Amino acid sequence: MSADGPLLDGRCPTGPIETRWERCKAELKLVNPANKRKYKVLVVGTGLAGASAAATLAELGYQVHAFCFQDSPRRAHSIAAQGGINAAKNYQNDGDSVWRLFHDTIKGGDFRARESNVHRLAECSRNIIDQCVAQGVPFAREYGGLLDNRSFGGSQVSRTFYARGQTGQQLLIGAYQALARQIGLRRVKMSPRTEMLDVVVVNGVARGIVVRDLVSGKVETHAGDAVVLATGGYGNVFFLSTNAKGCNVTATWRAHKKGAFFANPCYTQIHPTCIPVSGDHQSKLTLMSESLRNDGRIWVPKTKGDARGPDQIPEDERDYYLERRYPSYGNLAPRDIASRSAKYACDEGRGVGPGGLGVYLDFSDAIKRLSEPVIRERYGNLFEMYERITGENPYRVPMRIYPAVHYTMGGLWVDYHLMSNLPGLFVLGEANFSDHGANRLGASALMQGLADGYFVIPYTLGHFFASTKQEKVTTDHPEFKKALADTNAYVARLLAVNGKRTVDSFHKELGKLLWDKVGMARDRAGLQETLKRIPELREEFWKNVFVPGSGEALNQSLEKAGRVADFLEFAELLAADALEREESCGGHFRTEYQTADGEAVRNDEKFCYVAAWEWKGDGKPAALHQEALNYEFVHLATRSYK
Amino acid sequence: MSAQQSGHQGHSTMKVTLHVWRQKDARDPGRMVGYPNVECSPDMSFLEMLDVLNERLMEKGEEPIAFDSDCREGICGACSLTVNGIPHGPRKGTTVCQLHMRSFEDGAELFIEPWRAKAFPVLRDLVVDRSAFDRIIEAGGFVSVRAGGCPDGNAIPVPKEEADQAMDAAACIGCGACVAACPNAAAMLFVGAKISHLRHLPQGQAEQKRRAQAMVDQMDSEGFGNCSNYLECEAVCPKEISVKVIAEMNRDYLSASLTREEQKNDGGGAG
CATH class of the missing domain: 3.90.700.10 (Succinate dehydrogenase/fumarate reductase flavoprotein, catalytic domain)
Structure with missing residues (x-):
């Protein structure tokens, strides 16, 4: 398939890789301290990426309003990460360096991640450990009192820092406490048990969100100067996954339907x-x-x-x-x-x-x-x-x-500044697509979430504000009124179906279908069959789903119904992307493209690009945009771990 | 059926009779409702057993039982059920999401209630509002550092024993079982755990007294009770946090109270 429109520009710096981020930061415009408080940032999701971003932006002086669907920001699913976080500290004297972490991550991602982003990630990894130690994260230590390390997959050095088998918990609690401090100082307003249901776009810029209060059921809008999504991955499209029950694609999918491109949805990690x-x-x-x-x-x-x-x-x-x-x-x-x-x-x-x-x-x-x-x-x-x-x-x-x-490596497309193609919409952590290519190495998710939140967004968001002139908007703007009415109508529609099948029964059926045909091994016929089956299942959902109760109360079936409705749309894009990518790379394995002994065969001639999909409306196929991937520093090679 | 998802069919099934707290919203007085002969497998987790019951209820057009859960692997702290009077049920060191039906006899009668505490109002059925815990952390449960500019992670060695003690306390998942188990609905195990976590690390020591003062004051204002050494909190804690953290909290709080008094005197005497 050929791409629609010109190649996407990831705004990556050029020149020597070691200094790209330094030079980028030097060129980014700043917002002066007195002006920062005039800008309001809406942060959706409070896992590692969201909580670290919300806390850091508030420390800088921005007004921040953060939202999460859990009853407390401390419960985001980052908490369940067990093993550790990578950092190129070379405390073990075993030959580690920023370069080696960069190299391992590019290779581990099977040459489908951006070099510029990955190098920045490797650089920031060192600051993350320092930051977390200062916050009081109780990392494992040796008897001499220094930090201990262990090894993880895809690497020949020991660079993984850990806190028993609960590293994610401890890092999240560190970020949560930084966030709590800002909430206590009244610099962050926190809305837990609140789910984002839409993005509001005014004059082509993301200016607000629609949320539902999960206790009262009330749907409300919030206006701001930028929207930051840190809402995690879409692994629960398979129903059974290691994700928490509440993890969902709704925020990123609704943003996609408002114009944000969805990149590489077929890259899923088993x-x-x-x-x-x-x-x-x-x-x-x-x-x-x-x-x-x-x-x-x-x-x-x-x-x-x-x-x-x-x-x-x-x-x-x-x-x-x-x-x-x-x-x-x-x-x-x-x-x-x-x-x-x-x-x-x-x-x-x-x-x-x-x-x-x-x-x-x-x-x-x-x-x-x-x-x-x-x-x-x-x-x-x-x-x-x-x-x-x-x-x-x-x-x-x-x-x-x-x-x-x-884990899902795909996500909303973002440029080097972590901004999606929809101006004003920034996407962090697992919700974006940018750093892991087609396969994420162990202990790299925590690293990316915190790098994005503590060390990238504070710089790039300021540049967006300083270089973009924006009128102030309030929730009285017609676009907000329209988005509010649309969401209320959508909720009412879910409740009105009043059919015979439970939400979970649809979710399980979708999950089985995907696991069988779009799981660890995929092929053309299976993908085509799935693409035929998903719309049928979706149609049945809207005719026959049963959502008990009302919209004006705490209604967990209604919450799930909205999420499954979105999975039923998103799954089609996932399968379409897997069909389009006629190669095997990382977590995407097409049985037609393998060696005699079952190793993945990439096709760099044809598929060395990011597939970024544009929503074209209900029932219409998404349009493909491509961003070329250039490997100037780690040369394209067949990945071998033999 | 798929390869993965067909899995192993548990050969045995069992039946339990449930009595579940149903409450429409915060204003509704609520009541226990019986669900006799709920069929389940010993391999199910307790929450999966409730999932199955909920599916049955919805198939009959009834509203399902609302309960909090998320990670279902014992780390997020969302799940919060009292089973036969014990928060998280009978198995030691286990959240209710990790409790499996094989822990119960076939034919068992189970009473399922939400956390009971003035500071944790019921929102619906088994779902309670634990935001009081967040407000306690907001009052002082942190180290005041901002992103950037921190010294190298190895700049200050921390003896392994101290780091281990910090980690023991930091394992708290903020579920609130300690409050639910306490006859006084005290939150001291939760607050003590945070104070203990940070006081064992050099990074947390600069604010040690301030933190204890602020967190304890906030705890008192949220309507939690006092500790009278029943030790029920330690017995039910799914992370088995020791009540020694309460002693550490009291030491810091007392020490802070003395210092606060001095500060007042200093202020008064100046000028």
Whole structure:
């Protein structure tokens, strides 16, 4: 397919990569301290990216109004990140550097991320650790009192900082406390239990949002000088994922329908180490941190259908398939590769556990080598979590794991300033597409969320204000009145269907469809079938969904219905993007494009670009815009972890 | 059916009888409603059992039971159910989202209620308003640093034992079970955990006294009760936070009160 219109300009600096961000910052215009308080910023979402942005912008003197759907900003799903955060500190003296983190991230993303953004991310990573330590984040330390590190996938150095198995929790609490401080100082107004349902565009600029108070049900509008979306990823389009139940695509999808381009929606990350599904009742999947692969060895029996217990299978009848296929990275091969390898093993009939959908993650060697107390110290809370869910003791029997949807690299298209093509709309963290290419390396999501919020948006947003002349608008503007009426009508429409099927039943059906056809392996026929099936399901939803209760109260079914309605539209774009991208790269694996031994085959001639999709209206195909990706510093190469 | 999502069908099923608190909104007096013979599998989490019940209710055209949950892996702190009088249910160190039905006997009778505390008003069914916790953190539960300009992360070594104690307290998920379990509805385990987390790190020590004073004052004004050493909070805490944090809080608060008195005297004596 050819692109519609000219190539998109990502506003990336040129010249030596090491100084691009420095030079960009030097050229950015500033807003003087007295004028900052005249600008109001609406921040939607208060995870790592949103909370750090809201706090930092308020510290600078902007008026900030932040919103989250949870009952407190402390509960955003960043909290569930377990393993760690990367930073190019080289505290281990093992050869790490900004350059190496940059290089690993570009390669890990399978050459589908922007060099300029990724280098900036690697630079900011060092400041993040300093910032978090100053906030009182209790990172793991060595006996000498210095910070400890561990290794993560896709890297040969130890650059991951961690706080037991709860790194996301501790970093989020750090950002939440910075935000709370600003709320206490009355520099941030915080609206929890409030969901964004639309963006208001005035004269081509994002100037406000429509929200629903989830307790009273009241729909309201808010006007500002810029809108910052930090609303996370869309993994729950698959119904079962490691995301929290509330994670959704609504904010970014509604922004997309107001003109923001959606980039690379087909880049979804399936995480290799999750607890296998136990039945149809399953409401979500639980991740077991990638950090476990530091000491756990992944294996399946060599023989198909071997029904013996793991302790009955002798060493020479086990296949440590990651160590065998990828000797230089072994069990720390990147996530996309580890997941696909697990799928192959299970497809061959060598999977373990009920239904044959699992592989072993075995700690017996590590326990022998290091002792049980050491393993307990490193992973105790993860082992307990596993035991609670499965009823099995992983100190005695190997864990059983299977891949599950975890993270989405795609998101709203943004330029180097993190602004979408819709002026005034900035997008941070997982909600944007910019830094991870086609596959995110472990311990990089926390890094990106905090880099965007603490160290990028404070500079680039000021430049937007200083270089753009804007009239003040209030919620009395006709565009706000119209958006409010539209949203009220939309809510009423959901309640009025009054059909027979529950919201969850539609969501589960959509999820199964996507997991089967748009999951770990995709092909043309399956994608085409999915693209036919989604509109049918969507039509049935609008004819037959049952949303009990009223719009003027706390109504969780109504909240879910709105989110599933958006997933039913978004899923079509995801599948269309996967169909259009006729190559395999990172988390996007098209079975037509692979080597004889099952490795991904990229097509750099044709697909070395960002696919940014423009909404063209209900029932019309989205238009494709392309942003060319140039690799000046890390040369395009076949990714190899052998 | 898909490869992943067909999964393993639990061979056994079990039945439980539920009595659930239903309350339309903050003004409604509320009441217990019985749901006999709810079928479930021992492999389900407690919340998945409620999901299944809710699906059944909606299939009959009834309104589902509202309850808070989000991550369902025991870390976000959203879930907040009292099961047979115990916040988060009978299993030690476990949030209710991680409690599985295999913890109960087939045929068990379960009473499910929201957190009960004056400072946590019920919004609907099992959903309560815990914003009082946020206001306590806003009063002082932080280190006053702004983004940028911080010294190198390794500039100040922190002994491992201190860092570990900070982490033990920082593990608090802010769920509020401690308040729900306390006969006085005291929030001291929650407040103590934050004070303990930050006082064990050099970065938090500059504001140690101020923090204790401000957080405790805010806690009192939110209508939480006082501690009379029942230790129910520690018993139900899903992160097993020790009541020693309450002693640390009291020490800082007392010390702050003495200093505050001195400051007043200093001010009065000047000029």
